[in-house]
Amino acid sequence: MRSNEIKAGTEHAPHRALLKSLGLDNNDLTKPFIGIANSYNTIVPGHIHLHTLGDAVKEGVIAAGGTPFEFNTIAVCDGLAMGHEGMRYSLPSREIIADSVEIMLQAHRLDGLVMISNCDKVTPGMLMAAARLDLPAIMLTGGPMAAGRFNGKKVSYSSVPEALGQVVAEKMSETELNQLEDVACPGCGSCSGMFTANTMACMSEALGMSLPYCGTTLATSAHKIRLARQTGKQILKLVEQNIKPSNILTIDAFKNAISIDMALGGSTNTVLHLPAIAKEADLTLPLSLFDEISKKVPHLCSMIPSGTYAIEDLDMAGGVPAVMQQIQAELNLNAVTVSGKTLAENIKNATVIDPNVIHPLNNPVHAEGGIAILTGNLAPKGAVIKTAGVSPKMLQHTGPAKVYDSEKEAIIAIRSRQIQPGDVIVIRYEGPKGGPGMPEMLIPTATIAGMGLSESVALITDGRFSGATRGGSIGY
Template identity: 60%
Template sequence: MRSDIMKKGKERAAHRSLLAALGLTKKEIERPLIGVVNSANEIVPGHIHLGKIAEAVKAGVRAAGGTPIEFPAIAVCDGIAMNHEGMRYSLPSRDLIADSIEIMAMAHPFDGLVLIPNCDKVVPGMLMAALRLNIPAIVVSGGPMQAGPNATDLNSVFEAIGKYNSGKIAEEELARIEESACPGCGSCSGMFTANTMNCLSEAIGLALPGNGTIPATSAARIRLAKEAGEQIMVLVEKNICPRDIVTEKSVHNAVALDMALGGSTNTVLHLPAVFSEANLPLTLDIFDKVSRITPNLCKLSPAGKHHIVEDLHRAGGVPAVMSELLKNNLIFGGELTVTGKSVQQYITENNIKILDTEVIHTVDNPYSKQGGIAILRGNIAPLGAVVKQSAVSAEMRTRTTTAKVFDKEEDAMQAILTGKIQKGDCVVIRFEGPKGGPGMREMLGPTSAIAGMGLDKDVMLITDGRFSGATRGASIGHISPEAAEGGPIRLVENGDQIKLDIEARSLKLLVSQEELEERAKNYQAPAPKAKTPILRRYAKLVTSAATGAIYEKD
């Protein structure tokens, strides 16, 4: 066992003495030691109940003959951090989570890990740690939140702010939505980033079926956590490690499921970062290639009316979507998962199928023939940009708009809420990328205000920052290179024409190359925004959004 290096032999008497000081008996010390990584805290609604999940995991580990040892991980609530300085810290937390788990698991050699995330950056951070460490590991999340009355969710509140500011609803209605849209614990209802990543963890093969859709408040979630605790012991016994499970074909399966679900654009940051830990490349070209051949089978909030708990889970969840993709040769069935079975074996043995074709469409009757995410390129984004095309209205798929330029999110938000953005405009928010932000803030505030004011079919927003999975409309992020790296987005001026053509995968600034070169001669960059040690360090080390905003390898 891996833990033997800190507990076996006379020379480890001092180590065993310290383990005994934890209250562990000799028998408990002799058993496999399983690290239980719990990201519970009292500020993130998706994590406030994770203590119960951890207790269930530990019960499963003990029942299967192991000794669970819990340690913590940090977690940021993107919703609470949204639209202020706090959002600069969200994306950097992903790498800090991976690093801190590496530190704990290397300093105290566990035989296996059960990783308990739930919200946006915690899931990819823990997946990154699992692949980096490559010891037996399994992920079990805290589960999704129920939707509020009338199928409301967090995005409904953000959009209600725009409705209130444009006079469409009264203050009393805003207050009613505010108080009811998030009814309890769990990752925010809808196919936002957290739920997308928890679903994709199943496709990657590192989470048990149901991880992405079993409700946070359900007894089935507790049972799943116990099963994860039991299953880690099987993985330890058989020495099945994450890199035995995650292969190039797993990369394809994850991206294909992402496209079928219409997942968050943040996956274009997180999946490359996760797979890079196993030296498996995932480029924007791969995303686009898979998107072109994988139909969009689900319209989940914010793209449509359905929700994770109430609809996708009832319709069969991730396994049902994967069964439809497998039936049509759109994913690989031979890949191993933490169930101990291949994708094909699990689906066949459990007779998995779609239970509601209104929620999960068939390949023969998709919402669209292409996947939920499209990769755009053009002179404003030579290295690429990302749009959740499944959430873009027909009116905006091909459109020429007029630029209104802002160098930070707050200025753009103020202009939107005070009526300075009109139909036909393109809100350009720059210097919000990984380096320029720093931290690549999410723009859910501006996009939701645009949608709430009824402008989402007439106004485009482009940014070198990123978007929440709750964003809808012609919202184009990850413009690369970013402004702070000298990208062409820094040269856009008020009144410039910008043309979007999603079918052609094109985003063009309709300004001549000669004019752009002239602007570049006289260009003066704004002062760097990084003020604290962690943000300065992040800005120095982080790479482009086009490569997943990972740290430089060397």
């Protein structure tokens, strides 16, 4: 065991003295040391419940014969950071999270890692650390929040910024907006649509780094507690069998994840996160690979923000395993997973319970995947669009360019109703170099949608978009 470097032999008596000050006894010191990286805090809705999951993981670790050590990482709520200077800190936080997990595991010579995360940059940051460290590791994502209800319809966080556009267009009163904000986010968990947080939770499962059904199980469910306890037990098996991320995070695993991304119509931010994780595993995921897979894998799930179904509906319809079952011809079923089983074994008994949520191959939502890569004179190296959220009316668009040199300028123009149907909004200098920080721009895209312009106005930017973005929005 790697942890013997701080606990075995006479020369490590000083280390043992410190460990015993934690309340450990000699028996605890003979067991594998398991690090639990937890992004729990009390400001991010997706993370406020993670201390409960951490306790369940520790119970599982102890039950399976390990000694758990829990520590924290930072976590940014992109919704709270949106539309102001704070959004410049969101994407860079991913690297700090990866570094902090690496530091804790290396400094304390831990034998295995459980990652408890939930939001946009935290899940990929922790997966980057796992790939970099290449120690036995397993992910537990915290789960989505339940959908809200407003005027008899399901709503989510994305409904609120879109409602701002309705207020600007005088289609909604401020009183109704206040009523909506009271119910849109009814409790803990990652926001309830197929936004970046839930997309990355599903990607973790598709990569084989979390247990089956983990990606869609509700934050408030007893099933999530059971999964947490099971995750704590499973890390000991991974340590015992020395199953490491390098055994799991292969090029075939990443192709599986991209395929699931296309079937789900996930966030365009996967084109930033999956390649970053792959890079830590010494692999390369070119943009062309996303486009290649998109042309082969159909879009099967019409999820919020572009569709009507929340993550809770996907979970009840069969979850990620059921989606995998539908597109298994496009997957590498021999892929190794943290369950100790192959992907084929994981999805063997998966079934689609509701074909309205997970469409069959002969009746897809769209014939091609939910993300497309575009190239042209504006973006010779490629740009990204979430085709799952684009109206058929916007597949071709010509119009005058309204050019703004920052997101703030564009928002002022949109809210002052300077944008007309047919326009093309261009937002410059918000990319990784110009930004800095490559901020997400949900406020302009959501305001456009709320004003009823998402089928007649395009937006092009060197910045990036929230997973909640829909419409003719081309970024990256």
